[in-house]
Amino acid sequence: MHSFVEARLVELIGDTGRKLHTGRSRNDQVATDLRLWLRDEIDQVMILLRQAQLALLDLAESNNQAIIPGYTHLQRAQPILFAHWCLAYFEMLARDRERLAEVRKRVNVMPLGSAALAGTSYSIDRESMAQALGFESVSQNSVDAVSDRDFCIEFVAGASLIMMHLSRLAEDIILYATTEFGFLELSDAVATGSSLMPQKKNPDSMELVRGKSGRVFGHLTALLTMMKGLPLAYNKDMQEDKEALFDTVNTLNSCLKVTTTVLRNTRVNGKKAGEAATDGYLNATELADYLVRKGIPFREAHEIVGRIVLQAIERGVELNNLSLDEMKSFTPLIEQDVFESLSLDKTLATKSQSGGTAPQRVAEALAAARARLSI
Numbered sequence: 001m002h003s004f005v006e007a008r009l010v011e012l013i014g015d016t017g018r019k020l021h022t023g024r025s026r027n028d029q030v031a032t033d034l035r036l037w038l039r040d041e042i043d044q045v046m047i048l049l050r051q052a053q054l055a056l057l058d059l060a061e062s063n064n065q066a067i068i069p070g071y072t073h074l075q076r077a078q079p080i081l082f083a084h085w086c087l088a089y090f091e092m093l094a095r096d097r098e099r100l101a102e103v104r105k106r107v108n109v110m111p112l113g114s115a116a117l118a119g120t121s122y123s124i125d126r127e128s129m130a131q132a133l134g135f136e137s138v139s140q141n142s143v144d145a146v147s148d149r150d151f152c153i154e155f156v157a158g159a160s161l162i163m164m165h166l167s168r169l170a171e172d173i174i175l176y177a178t179t180e181f182g183f184l185e186l187s188d189a190v191a192t193g194s195s196l197m198p199q200k201k202n203p204d205s206m207e208l209v210r211g212k213s214g215r216v217f218g219h220l221t222a223l224l225t226m227m228k229g230l231p232l233a234y235n236k237d238m239q240e241d242k243e244a245l246f247d248t249v250n251t252l253n254s255c256l257k258v259t260t261t262v263l264r265n266t267r268v269n270g271k272k273a274g275e276a277a278t279d280g281y282l283n284a285t286e287l288a289d290y291l292v293r294k295g296i297p298f299r300e301a302h303e304i305v306g307r308i309v310l311q312a313i314e315r316g317v318e319l320n321n322l323s324l325d326e327m328k329s330f331t332p333l334i335e336q337d338v339f340e341s342l343s344l345d346k347t348l349a350t351k352s353q354s355g356g357t358a359p360q361r362v363a364e365a366l367a368a369a370r371a372r373l374s375i
Contacts, residue, residue: 023122060086110135113143
């Protein structure tokens with residue numbers, strides 16, 4: 001590779017190109033080239049992350065009235081706005097962008113001038129070279145500079161976190177697009193039919209994103225294992241960084257593009273999602289909070305509501321379909337206003353602290369998220 005670069009340079013500028021190796025070694029050249037390449041690739045990943053975030057915001061804003069069940073342990077827990085769910089993934093990708101910005105700073109350090117490992121005896125101006133090549137600083141130790149691949153590992157670690165987030169998003173989309181959930185529908189552009197069963201629409205695109213996360217995780221493990229036993233300074237083992245790094249970049253870019261495309265080809269079934277958000281005693285916590293506001297300690301309120309839920313289950317009705325007399329049989333502190341507290345609108349509106357799912361808070365969060373992307 002380095003012989004090719006030198007030959008090409010001679011072809012372009014003549015004999016001056018033969019001076020390329022003066023004061024340099026393959027060791028600091030390859031480290032410099034790799035940093036230059038990765039710096040540009042990080043910039044591209046940042047653009048793709050932003051596009052995915054924009055797709056999440058657009059999907060949230062176009063379905064800002066939709067309500068879905070929120071889950072813990074994959075059990076219906078409390079109702080949330082669908083836009084609040086979108087913003088959760090927006091925040092994950094925002095952290096990913098912040099991490100990559102930090103990684104880029106450490107990538108953007110120039111090792112050129114370190115030569116094979118001891119530095120060079122030629123009088124060169126490393127700071128001037130760094131400025132010409134767009135580096136923010138120069139490496140401080142020549143032995144470390146030629147044997148360092150932390151920047152590769154750190155990037156793949158950041159990529160692994162991004163892939164983990166994309167995989168979680170893919171899993172949610174896959175689940176919510178099933179007949180059992182029915183909250184989302186993927187367009188034919190991002191789903192495939194079954195080769196046997198004509199009624200099926202398979203979320204292949206998201207399944208592939210979910211599956212490819214393991215590929216990137218494997219590259220991170222491979223890089224760490226490759227470097228863990230290397231003595232200083234350069235060793236030929238280190239050329240194994242290229243396959244892991246190049247494939248990580250290709251896989252990550254593809255998965256970000258596919259995810260953005262899926263988000264822009266997803267329809268929300270607000271009716272089905274809303275019905276699920278009002279079925280399964282998701283307002284039980286609201287009833288406990290209602291009793292707390294009446295002066296009952298939360299632990300006692302929790303136990304009372306548990307018994308009320310059991311009765312509702314036995315009757316086959318939701319909490320707000322029990323009569324006032326039935327509720328008062330558990331505690332006389334329950335009054336007619338309990339039914340307003342148990343309503344879906346009230347359940348959402350009370351989550352009005354910063355970061356909550358109250359419509360006003362979510363509207364503010366959407367506006368703030370849009371403003372953050374415009375910076």
